[in-house]
Amino acid sequence: MRKIRKIEEKFFKIISQLATYSLVAILGYIIFVIFKNGFSSLSWEMVSEIPSGGYYYGGDGGVLNAIIGSLYIALGATLIAIIIGVPAALFINSHLMQRKRSQNTIRYILDALWGIPSIVYGAFGFTLMIYLGLSASLLAGILTVSFLITPIVIRSFDDVLSTIPRGLYEASFSLGSTRTETAVKVLLKQGFSGFITAVLLAFGRGIGDAASVLFTAGYTDNLPGNLDEPAATLPLAIFFQLGSPIPEVRQRAYAAAAILTLIILIISLSSRFVSRKYQKKALKF
Amino acid sequence: MIITLNDTIMKEEKIQLDFAEKLDFETKNKQIPENPAVTISNLNVWASKHHILKNVELKIPKNKITVLLGPSGCGKTTLLKSLNRLTDLDKELYVSGNIFINDEEILHAKKDIPEIRRKMGLLSQKPYPLPVSIYKNMTYGFKLKGIRDKKLINYNVELRLKEVGLWEEVKDRLHSSPDKLSIGQQQRLCLARGLTVKPHIILADEPTSALDPTSSKIIEDLFKKMKNQYTIIVVTHVLRQAHRLADNVVFMSDGEIFEQGSPNKLFKNPETQELKKYLVDGN
Amino acid sequence: MRLKRLLYNRFGEIWMLSAITIILLFPLVIGIALFIKSDSIVSSYSLAELLFSSEWLPSEGKFGFLPFIISSIYVTILAFAFSVPICLLTAIYLSEYAPKRLTVFMQTVIDILAGIPSVVYGMWGILVIVPFVGETLAPMFGVKSHGYSILSGGMVLAVMCIPYILSMLIETFKTVPNGLKEASLSMGATRWETIKHSILKKGRPGIISAFGLGLAKAFGETLAVMMVVGNVVNITANPFDSGYPLPALIANNYGEMLSIPMYDSALMFAAFLLLIVILFINLFFRYFIYKSQKI
Numbered sequence: 001m002r003k004i005r006k007i008e009e010k011f012f013k014i015i016s017q018l019a020t021y022s023l024v025a026i027l028g029y030i031i032f033v034i035f036k037n038g039f040s041s042l043s044w045e046m047v048s049e050i051p052s053g054g055y056y057y058g059g060d061g062g063v064l065n066a067i068i069g070s071l072y073i074a075l076g077a078t079l080i081a082i083i084i085g086v087p088a089a090l091f092i093n094s095h096l097m098q099r100k101r102s103q104n105t106i107r108y109i110l111d112a113l114w115g116i117p118s119i120v121y122g123a124f125g126f127t128l129m130i131y132l133g134l135s136a137s138l139l140a141g142i143l144t145v146s147f148l149i150t151p152i153v154i155r156s157f158d159d160v161l162s163t164i165p166r167g168l169y170e171a172s173f174s175l176g177s178t179r180t181e182t183a184v185k186v187l188l189k190q191g192f193s194g195f196i197t198a199v200l201l202a203f204g205r206g207i208g209d210a211a212s213v214l215f216t217a218g219y220t221d222n223l224p225g226n227l228d229e230p231a232a233t234l235p236l237a238i239f240f241q242l243g244s245p246i247p248e249v250r251q252r253a254y255a256a257a258a259i260l261t262l263i264i265l266i267i268s269l270s271s272r273f274v275s276r277k278y279q280k281k282a283l284k285f
Numbered sequence: 286m287i288i289t290l291n292d293t294i295m296k297e298e299k300i301q302l303d304f305a306e307k308l309d310f311e312t313k314n315k316q317i318p319e320n321p322a323v324t325i326s327n328l329n330v331w332a333s334k335h336h337i338l339k340n341v342e343l344k345i346p347k348n349k350i351t352v353l354l355g356p357s358g359c360g361k362t363t364l365l366k367s368l369n370r371l372t373d374l375d376k377e378l379y380v381s382g383n384i385f386i387n388d389e390e391i392l393h394a395k396k397d398i399p400e401i402r403r404k405m406g407l408l409s410q411k412p413y414p415l416p417v418s419i420y421k422n423m424t425y426g427f428k429l430k431g432i433r434d435k436k437l438i439n440y441n442v443e444l445r446l447k448e449v450g451l452w453e454e455v456k457d458r459l460h461s462s463p464d465k466l467s468i469g470q471q472q473r474l475c476l477a478r479g480l481t482v483k484p485h486i487i488l489a490d491e492p493t494s495a496l497d498p499t500s501s502k503i504i505e506d507l508f509k510k511m512k513n514q515y516t517i518i519v520v521t522h523v524l525r526q527a528h529r530l531a532d533n534v535v536f537m538s539d540g541e542i543f544e545q546g547s548p549n550k551l552f553k554n555p556e557t558q559e560l561k562k563y564l565v566d567g568n
Numbered sequence: 569m570r571l572k573r574l575l576y577n578r579f580g581e582i583w584m585l586s587a588i589t590i591i592l593l594f595p596l597v598i599g600i601a602l603f604i605k606s607d608s609i610v611s612s613y614s615l616a617e618l619l620f621s622s623e624w625l626p627s628e629g630k631f632g633f634l635p636f637i638i639s640s641i642y643v644t645i646l647a648f649a650f651s652v653p654i655c656l657l658t659a660i661y662l663s664e665y666a667p668k669r670l671t672v673f674m675q676t677v678i679d680i681l682a683g684i685p686s687v688v689y690g691m692w693g694i695l696v697i698v699p700f701v702g703e704t705l706a707p708m709f710g711v712k713s714h715g716y717s718i719l720s721g722g723m724v725l726a727v728m729c730i731p732y733i734l735s736m737l738i739e740t741f742k743t744v745p746n747g748l749k750e751a752s753l754s755m756g757a758t759r760w761e762t763i764k765h766s767i768l769k770k771g772r773p774g775i776i777s778a779f780g781l782g783l784a785k786a787f788g789e790t791l792a793v794m795m796v797v798g799n800v801v802n803i804t805a806n807p808f809d810s811g812y813p814l815p816a817l818i819a820n821n822y823g824e825m826l827s828i829p830m831y832d833s834a835l836m837f838a839a840f841l842l843l844i845v846i847l848f849i850n851l852f853f854r855y856f857i858y859k860s861q862k863i
Binding site: 006008013016022023027029030033084085088090091095104106108110111113116117119126128147151154178179181183184204205207210211215236239254257261264267268269271 | 576577581584590594595601602605653657658660662665666670676677678680681683684685687688689692695696730758760761763784789790791795815819822835836839846847849854855858
């Protein structure tokens with residue numbers, strides 16, 4: 001009996017350890033495959049030029065159109081998400097401070113919104129676009145992506161705000177500040193690291209998402225100059241070029257994927273860095 | 286040649302005798318009761334750079350209630366948890382020294398740690414019933430041991446629940462969840478659950494801090510009744526409780542033991558400044 | 569000065585209130601919009617016909633969603649089966665055995681895995697999983713497959729779901745009080761017995777919810793799956809065959825949907841279906857978590 005228990009203990013410790021390390025291995029493997037394939041075909045031309053005439057048959061050019069388009073869409077959508085999301089998160093934690101029930105209900109709905117897949121947002125964005133008489137364009141793409149990432153901004157900012165001690169609000173109230181002033185002066189200041197991480201998270205999601213811009217942003221070989229022009233995006237550039245029968249074009253998809261992965265890696269590592277740095281600062285208070 | 290050898294043996298015996306006398310003398314001098322159930326020697330615990338326990342030397346007498354008294358954060362809970370090696374759980378803790386339970390070293394024993402822990406029943410600050418029925422809480426120890434004898438198990442369940450005075454209150458709802466019991470009842474259930482594995486020692490970490498006065502009294506009375514069969518170690522920061530319960534008080538502050546002895550001696554004639562201050566603040 | 573302050577407060581309040589109202593009405597608006605758009609197909613066909621017919625010939629006006637629904641469920645279940653053991657074991661290891669430094673490191677690993685875009689996962693799937701399934705696994709089982717299959721979809725999806733499920737599991741295990749572990753250990757249980765008999769039982773609602781929400785996530789994932797699953801309309805039990813999940817149907821046909829009558833309505837119906845199923849699962853399990861945390 002004792003022996004079986006010992007073996008069981010050892011066995012599960014080892015396989016759970018294996019599972020953990022296998023995750024590290026999977027991540028390493030993914031990044032290795034992406035970078036190995038990508039960097040061999042990555043060139044300065046890839047990131048500095050738009051596709052030339054024969055690009056999709058293996059001709060000259062790069063994916064600058066997609067890089068710029070993605071940046072525009074992600075930046076624009078993040079801006080809208082901040083405009084709507086930040087006040088909403090502040091509201092939950094200032095005006096609704098004493099109403100636990102409403103707070104919980106709102107968080108519940110937001111969490112559910114976070115769970116809606118991007119293809120549904122894409123379909124909705126498409127419907128809205130038709131309804132408003134727009135065509136596939138930078139604007140429609142920005143709007144759709146902003147739907148997708150606003151719940152993310154609110155919930156991750158709210159997560160940080162909700163850890164701010166109550167005493168701080170009460171001190172602010174007792175100094176004669178209104179709720180709105182408290183929200184802006186105390187919460188925004190104290191939760192600044194949360195704000196940054198929320199924005200970075202949302203930006204990362206926005207730049208990497210394909211299904212939402214598939215219907216709405218369109219695709220073009222030119223740099224988007226106006227809100228009503230279509231815009232290429234990196235995820236779609238990867239997706240379309242991967243489907244090509246020509247090996248050179250597929251090579252470019254790998255390169256584009258390496259670029260996108262690099263951007264995402266930088267974003268997630270810097271958001272880690274920011275949150276950790278601010279956490280240390282907050283502890284000193 | 287033979288004579289010399291004999292001399293050497295004689296000498297060694299004499300040294301041993303001297304040592305024993307010295308030990309005896311020290312024991313008398315410090316008035317530590319005989320038959321220690323637990324002997325702690327030179328115990329040190331660090332949490333990264335923080336020195337939580339500093340050179341703790343302690344003998345805990347058998348079949349007595351020993352109260353570890355001291356302000357919060359003085360390391361008494363850590364001391365208690367190093368006794369049954371729950372300190373192993375915290376990877377940040379570094380523990381050194383020796384702990385003997387009935388002359389068996391346990392702190393560095395590589396062997397069966399669960400077996401060591403079985404010898405000590407633990408009662409925490411809050412009751413932690415396992416998320417199963419009352420009955421299954423009581424049979425957990427048997428399940429772990431692989432004992433399936435229904436008759437034996439049921440006999441023990443009843444015996445232990447009676448021991449803590451809970452049998453009459455729960456016998457009709459053994460198969461329902463312990464969540465519906467009051468906190469005081471839950472704490473007694475946890476005590477009874479601990480007793481099913483036949484420990485020699487009971488470790489209680491502020492066992493009444495979450496309870497109302499009535500339930501606290503029940504637990505305290507139980508301890509007094511149980512000390513004939515168990516060695517009981519209670520952590521508390523409440524002076525009155527130490528007064529009521531203790532046969533032997535150990536006063537700790539900031540990771541060190543300052544004084545120990547009978548409650549009468551300690552509370553009437555405190556020797557160290559720390560204890561004097563604590564007694565004044567505590568009252 | 570006072571007027572300025574008053575205006576500032578008023579303006580701030582209005583802004584906050586409208587932001588929160590917009591966002592709360594959002595799921596409703598999406599639902600209504602998609603419902604209106606799918607109205608023309610729902611009113612022309614019976615719901616049973618749409619959901620349980622397997623004939624999909626939009627140009628002839630035949631819209632049976634059954635193959636897509638079954639593909640979706642199949643892929644989701646496979647992903648679930650692959651990811652659950654890894655997630656559970658990793659969460660156990662990280663919360664019970666691992667040193668703190670490893671836990672912090674793994675948090676970064678999980679974050680990065682969660683951040684990698686769907687399309688990159690899809691590409692990795694094409695480069696690694698598809699050949700693996702087609703050239704290694706299929707011959708092992710004595711089947712012919714080009715690798716673009718339900719199995720590949722399930723495997724890629726499993727990797728994508730891991731960070732999502734795992735972080736919820738870790739949260740759940742964090743809420744199990746230390747005292748409970750100590751109680752079990754001091755009864756002479758080993759670490760594993762403590763995990764098995766008390767932690768997994770205590771955390772059960774959270775664990776079930778994490779899995780449920782993981783299912784919902786897998787069900788709605790689009791691009792990565794679509795890139796490796798083959799996109800062939802058929803109903804099959806063979807995981808080495810191609811499939812065609814619902815999200816892929818929507819994403820693949822956005823180009824033609826305006827040229828065939830009712831096609832756009834059919835796709836919007838598919839999106840509506842996805843929304844309802846996923847929203848329902850989300851609301852259900854999140855409520856479950858909420859309820860269980862209260863007790």
